[in-house]
Amino acid sequence: MSTPVATPDRPNILLITTDQQRFDAMRLNNPATPLRTPHLDALAAKGVNFTRGYTTCPVCIPARRTLLTAHHPTSHGLTRYEDGKNWEPPFTVPQLVGDAGYQTQLIGKLHQWPQRKRFGFDHMVRSDSPNHRPDSKYHPHNDYTHWLQSFDPRIQPNNHGLNGNSRVARPFNLEENLHQTSWLADEAVDFLTRRRDPSMPWFLHLSFWAPHPPLVPPQAYWGLYKDHDAKPTVGDWARGLEERGSAGRPVDGAVGPFDDVELRRAMAGYFGLIQHVDDRINTVLDRYFEYGTSRRHEPTLVLFTSDHGEMLGDHHLWRKSLPYEGSAHVPLFVTGLNMETQSGTSDALVGLEDIAATILDAAGADVPETLSGANEGKTLMPFLRGQTPHVRDRLFGQIESGRPSNHYVVEGDFKYVRFQQTGEEQLFDVVADPQERTDLSGDHSYLGPMRAVLNDHLAATGQPVPDDADLRPCGNRLPSVF
Secondary structure: OOOOOOEOOEOEEEEEEEEOOOOOOOHHHOOOOOOOOHHHHHHHHHOEEEOOEEOOOOOHHHHHHHHHHOOOHHHHOOOOOOOOOEOOOOOOHHHHHHHOOOEEEEEEOOOOEOOOOOOOOOEEEEOOOOOOOOOOOOOOOOHHHHHHHHHOOOOOOOOOOOOOOOOOEOOOOOOHHHOHHHHHHHHHHHHHHHHOOOOOOEEEEEEEEEEOOOEOOOHHHHHHHOOOOOOOOOOHHHHHHHHHOOOOOOOOOOEOOOOHHHHHHHHHHHHHHHHHHHHHHHHHHHHHOOOOOHHHHOOEEEEEEEOOOOOOOHHHEOOOOOOOHHHHEOOEEEEEEOOOOOOEEEOOOEEHHHHHHHHHHHHOOOOOHHHHOOOOOOOOHHHHHOOOOOOOOEEEEEEOOOOOOEEEEEEOOEEEEEEOOOOEEEEEEOOOOOOOOOOOOOOHHHHHHHHHHHHHHHHHOOOOOOOHHHOEEOOOOOOOOO
């Protein structure tokens, strides 16, 4: 057998991302959930599982810029959803890893524009969604739908009738092997076992669309969860929405309340999509580390996270782009396979910026000076090496959008939320109250210091700082933005 080119000091690197998977949608993080994620749980338990991982801009495109650069959204310049925006970053992680001698490959969603721009990857298999959109200005190219239609040009993967933000759920309308999740895993196996360059280590970003809607898991996975008994959490502060009634709400509407049966089915679809991903990740790893192959003992670093979460009906809210735990708190772990690494759980504050910085460190790539700032990515490798890691005191999140614009700060046990349009404030003890049932903003002894922390951050990043007189603590009442 040939000697592996990957070494513990320069391992192969597998970054796996899902889309819209919340922190508690992994059973290791939430033993009470009916969801089963045995393969992700085992991987996370073998490495370091970070229980306080956040996305600093909980929406697709800005979060993925952060994964590409290790830069905070206020540094890479996008804090909102904005399609069709050309971006010329001074560097990207795949570019720097490639310069360090790695073969770099993307399989799945990148969600940058123009679609065929490589952003430093040697090669890409691009599928930004499971939908066929040949007439779209921003998403006309889709390698998944091209593959599907190579069997029969009449196949339309979105003939199930559900859109990409819908709460409506049902089983997938085609066979399981034709599901986008299955195809992405098969493409990853093909790259790792047949198309990779054996003379160098590899960096693969395997980027799943699931569990992002449409909520259409294969029939077998729908059957696992169709009778589940999970329910959304509704905080005391959100009760005011219940007066509105659920009839007639748009199926992709962001603010409820929503129909109970519809939500239960939505959760079944969401859980089914995640377990399908979990099984297919295991397929990829089993095939790569197959018994009897020289690959079996190759040192490989596995990183897992999601670009943002999903409110999933919590507090009568749906989708993402909000500062609450369902939207901003994501699963995040790093594991070494065939490597001597530490294992355990960490409650250090970490973000998507740190995933990108960790990849640079593991690859021995050059780290740009621009990553020296306090809000930029810091490597997580010391956690695995048993060294003293960088631990940040606070983490800042921000999104500028119409639903509604907000900032958040996590520091110590607390999360402070501010809505820009109204100056409304909320405060949660996310350690004692991880489901954010009670808003503590009526207590100024807690509110005042957190308000000051955000104001200092705004000033440091050149953003307007409001007068305290214009701020309005919600005091455990519904923010008027909803």
